[in-house]
Amino acid sequence: MGDIKKLAVLVSGNGSNLQSIIDSINIGEINANISLVMSNVETAFALTRAKQENLKSAFLNHKNFLSRESFDLALSELLIKHKVDLIVLAGFMRILSNSFIE
Numbered sequence: 233m234g235d236i237k238k239l240a241v242l243v244s245g246n247g248s249n250l251q252s253i254i255d256s257i258n259i260g261e262i263n264a265n266i267s268l269v270m271s272n273v274e275t276a277f278a279l280t281r282a283k284q285e286n287l288k289s290a291f292l293n294h295k296n297f298l299s300r301e302s303f304d305l306a307l308s309e310l311l312i313k314h315k316v317d318l319i320v321l322a323g324f325m326r327i328l329s330n331s332f333i334e
Contacts, residue, residue: 238267240316242324247278249322254285268314270307272326288314294326304332 241250250269256262269282269289282289290310297303307328311319 234263237264237317238315239264239318239320240268240270240311240314241266241278241320241322243269243271243276243278243322244273244325245276245278245323247276247281247323250278250281253320253322254281254287264318267316268311270310272303272324278323300327300329301331304329308332 239253241253243250253262254266257264257266266282266285266287269278269287270292271279271289272292272294274291274293279289279291292303292307292310294300294303297306
């Protein structure tokens with residue numbers, strides 16, 4: 233099946249997409265582990281779901297940054313720190329800058 237991928241799942245809300253990913257990993261449909269669940273919404277229920285599954289999670293408040301690019305840089309550094317292979321935008325409701333995408 234190949235190498236197990238390390239996922240970062242970016243969320244903003246309830247986490248139903250996150251739960252589907254967790255369920256698919258648990259039954260072997262997705263060959264991956266979730267290395268990080270990150271949200272820019274502190275009250276996102278998805279962060280609660282992550283804690284219930286004993287997954288590492290982080291809240292990164294975009295309001296603490298002067299620009300979209302500075303938030304995206306901090307997000308990039310967080311993802312690099314967790315050595316993720318793939319980033320999944322699972323209901324993440326923030327537009328990412330071109331520099332982040334590149």
